[in-house]
Amino acid sequence: MKKFVDRALGTALLPALSFVMAFVISGFVIAFSDSKVLKLAGSPGKFITTALSTVGNAYLALFQGSVYDPNLAHSHGFLRGFYPLSETIVTATPLILTGLAVALAFQSGLFNIGAQGQFIFGAIAASYVGFHFALTPVLHVMLALLAGVLSAALWGGIVGVLKARTGAHEVIVTIMMNYIAGFFILWILKTTTFLRHGRLDPIAPDVNPSSQLPHLAGANFRLHAGILVALAAAYFVWWLLNRTTIGFRFRAVGANAAAAKTAGISVGYVTIATMALCGALAGLGGAVHVLGSEYALTADIAGSFGFDAITVALLGRAKPLGTVFAALLFGALRTGGRTMQSNTTTPLDIVLVIQALIVLFIAAPTLVRFIFRIKNLKTQEALASKGWNG
Amino acid sequence: MKNFIAMKSFTATQRRQTWLHIVLFVIALFELKAFGFGNLANAKTTFGFTLAKEWVLIHTWIIGSSTGSYLFSIIALIAAVAAIALIALKKRAGFATAITGVALMMGFLCWAAAGKFIPLTGMLQGSLLLAVPLVFGSMSGLLSERSGVINIAIEGQLLAGAFASGVVASLTHKSALGLLVAPLAGALISLLLATFAIKFSVDQVILGFVLNVLVIGLTDFLYKKLLIPYQATWNSGPSFSRIEIPLIGKLPIIGPIFFNQTLIVYLMYLIVGVITFSLFKTKWGLRTRAVGEHPTAADSVGIDVNKLRFRNVLIAGLVSGLGGAYFTIGSTGSFSKEMTSGAGFIALAALIFGKWTPMGAVSAALLFGFADNLQGTLSIIGVSIPSEFMLMVPYVATIIAVSGLVGRVRAPKADGIHYSRGGSH
Secondary structure, three states: OHHHHHHHHHHHHHHHHHHHHHHHHHHHHHHHHHHHHHHHOOOOOHHHHHHHHHHHHHHHHHHOOOOOHHHHHHHHOOOHHHHHHHHHHHHHHHHHHHHHHHHHHHOOOOOOEEEEEEHHHHHHHHHHHHHOOOOOOHHHHHHHHHHHHHHHHHHHHHHHHHHHHOOOOOHHHHHHHHHHHHHHHHHHHHOOOOOOOOOOOEEOOOOHHHOOOOOOOOOOOOOHHHHHHHHHHHHHHHHHHHHHHHHHHHHHHHHHHHHHHHHOOOHHHHHEEEEEEHHHHHHHHHHHHHHHHHOOOEEOOOOOOHHHHHHHHHHHOOOOHHHHHHHHHHHHHHHHHHHHHHHOOOOOOOHHHHHHHHHHHHHHHHHHHHHHOOOOOOOOOOOOOOOOOO | OOOOOOOOOHHHHHHHHHHHHHHHHHHHHHHHHHOOOOOOOOOEEEEEEOOOOOOOOEEEEEEEEEHHHHHHHHHHHHHHHHHHHHOOOOOOOOHHHHHHHHHHHHHHHHHHHOOEEEEHHHHHHHHHHHHHHHHHHHHHHHHHHOOOOOOOHHHHHHHHHHHHHHHHHHHHOHHHHHHHHHHHHHHHHHHHHHHHHOOOOOOOOHHHHHHHHHHHHHHHHHHHHHHHEEEEEEEOOOOOOEEEEEOOOHHHOOHHHHHHOOOOHHHHHHHHHHHHHHHHOOHHHHHHHHHHHHHHHHHHOOHHHHHHHHHHHHHHHHHHHHHHOOOOHHOOOOOOOOOOOOHHHHHHHHHHHOOHHHHHHHHHHHHHHHHHHHHHHHHOOOOOOOOOHHHHHHHHHHHHOOOOOOOOOOOOOOOOOOOOOOOOO
C-alpha cells in the first residue's frame, strides 16, 4: 500500500507542480493586462490587492463555470448546481477520444497531429448516416458511430500507408491533411446533399432522433451516453496495449523500431494499424460529438478538439487513464473559461496559455526540479517523437 | 528498346522523374482534349499586363480561349517529351519541367477565364505578397533545421512578430519601431525553443507545437483584453507604403511585381541573398551544415555544437519575427486574431518541398503563394471549380513531395536529435 501511495505521489507530483506554476504565471498575465490594475501602478498597496482580486475572481469564475455553481443551486435546487460539471463532461467526451488518438500513436512512436482532420471525417460520416436514414433507434446509433469510425480510420490509415510505403513523415502529412479536411468540410456543407434546406450558412440538417445518443441525467442536462463510449474506448486502448500481442508490437516499435524489426515485427504493419486505429478513435470522437450534443454538422464542428488532444495526450503521458483525467481537466478549463469570459473581463483564451504552460513544464522535469529544489522528483521517460528522418 | 521502356538502366531518381513527366504529359493530353477541343468556339480570354505607371510593352493580350488552350497544351506536350528525353540522357531537365508547368497553367487559364479578363501582372504581384511570410518562415526553419533543431514554432514566431510590431507601431505611431520589435518578439519564442530543446533536451516537435499554442493563447488573450476595447491606442498602427525603386521599378511586368513593394519585401530579398551566400560560402555556413549532419564529427574538430545551434535558433527567430511584421505594418497596420492562419506551417512545408535548400524553399514559397492567389483570382472571376479544392493545392502538393514522388526529400541527418557529448539520445 505504501509503495502504491509513493508511486501515486511520484506520478502526480510533477503534473501538480506544473499545474500550480501554470496558474501562477497565467495569473500574472491576467493581472498585468487588466486596465483597472494597471491604473493603480502608482500605489503599490492598492495595486496588489486589486491585482489579487482580479485574478481571484477570474479563477473563481473558472471553477464555478466548470464544477459547481452555487447560484444555480440556490435557484434550481442542489443538483442543478452541478450543471457546470455535466457541461465539463460533455466537453471532455470528444477530448478523451481525440486524446486517445494521439496517445495511442505516441505508444507506437508516432506523433499524430491529425486528430483534427480525423475528427472532421468522423463527424461528416456520422452526420450523413444520422440525417439521411431513418432506422430503428439502437441500430441507427450503432451504424452512425460505425460510419464515423470507418471513414476516419481510412483517413488516418492513409497517413500510415504513406509512412510505411514511402517514409513520408507523419507530422508533416497529418498537418497537411488537417488543412485538406478543413477545406473538405467547407465544401461538403455547400453541396445540396449536406446543406440544410432553406439555409445559406454552412449547416447540415439535424440528425434524426433515432440516431442521437441518449441523455443520461434527464432533459435539464446535456450529459449524454458519449462519455460511456469514451470511457469504454479508453479501457479498450489500455486492454489493447497491455493485454494483446498487437499492443505489445505497438509498444515494441514505439520503444525501439530497429530492435522490433530485428525481432521480426513488421514496422510497416504496425505503423498502418496504429494510424488507422488512431483515426478510428478520433473519428469516434467526431461521431459522438455530432450524435450526442451538436446534432447538426457545421463547418466549425471540430473546434479545437483535435489540437487540444495533443496537449491532453502529453499531459496524460500517453497513458489511457492519464488521458481521461487530462481531458476532464482541459474540458473543465474550456467550460469554465466560457463562464469566466462572460462573468469577468478575462477572455477565455487564457485557458490556452494555461494548457501550453502545464505541458511545457511537464515536458521539462529538469526545470521543475530546479525551481522547487526537489532532488528526487520521480519522472517517467520523456515522451518523444522522431525527427524528420525517423 | 524494351529495356529502355522498362526503365531498367535508369537510376531510382531518373525513374521517379520520368514518371512525374509522364503524369504531366497525360495532364497536358487531357487539357488538349477537354479545353483545346472544348466548346468555347467564340470565347476570348484577355490577359492584362499593366498595373500602374510602369513603361508599357503591351497592355493586354487577347486570345481565343480554345486556340490558347490548344496552343499551350501542345507546348506542354512537347516540353514534357523533351524533359523525358533529357532525363534519359542524364541531362538537367529543370528548364523543360518549368516550361511544361507554365504552359499547362496558361492553357488552363485560357479555358478557365474564357470570355473574361485576367490581370496577369497583378496576379503575380499578389502571389509575391502572399509568399512573403512563407519565405521568411521557411528561411527561419532553414537556419534552425540545417543546424539540427526542428522548428515547428515558425507559426508562433510569425504571430509573435505580427503582434509585437502591430502593437508597438500603434502605441508609438512609428512603423520603424514596430519593424525593430518584430524580430525581437520572434527571437523571444526562439529563446524558449532553444532553452528547452538544447538545455533541457525536450523533444523538439512537441516543444514547437506547445510554443505555438502558447503564442496563439497569449495573443488571442491580449487581443480580446486590450486590442479590441482600446483599439484607438493599441491597434491602429501605421503601415509601410510601397517604395518604387528608380528605373528598374519602371520595367514592364517585372518592375511592379518585384520593385514596387514595401520595405519588408526588400528586406526579404536581402535576407534570402545573405542566407544563401553564407550557408554555402562562409565558415559559419560550413559549421552549421556540419552540426546539422554530423554533430559528433563537428564536435571532434572543436565546434561547440550546442552553442552554434542555440545561436542559429535565435537568428531563426529574428528572421521569422521580422516576417511576422509583414502581417501588420507590412499591410494594413492592424492586428487581428490568429492572423497568420497557418502560414508558419505552409512555410515549413515550403522548406521541406524545397529539400532544405534556400532556393528550393523560396521557389516552393512562391509556388504556394501563386496557388493561393490563383484561387482568389479565379473565385473573383467566377470559375466553376470550388475554391476549397484550389485551396487544398499547396497541402496536397506537400504530401506528394514528402512521399518522394518528386525526388527523395531528405532532412539534415541530425535534425531534431538532441546532442550531448558522449552519445546522443
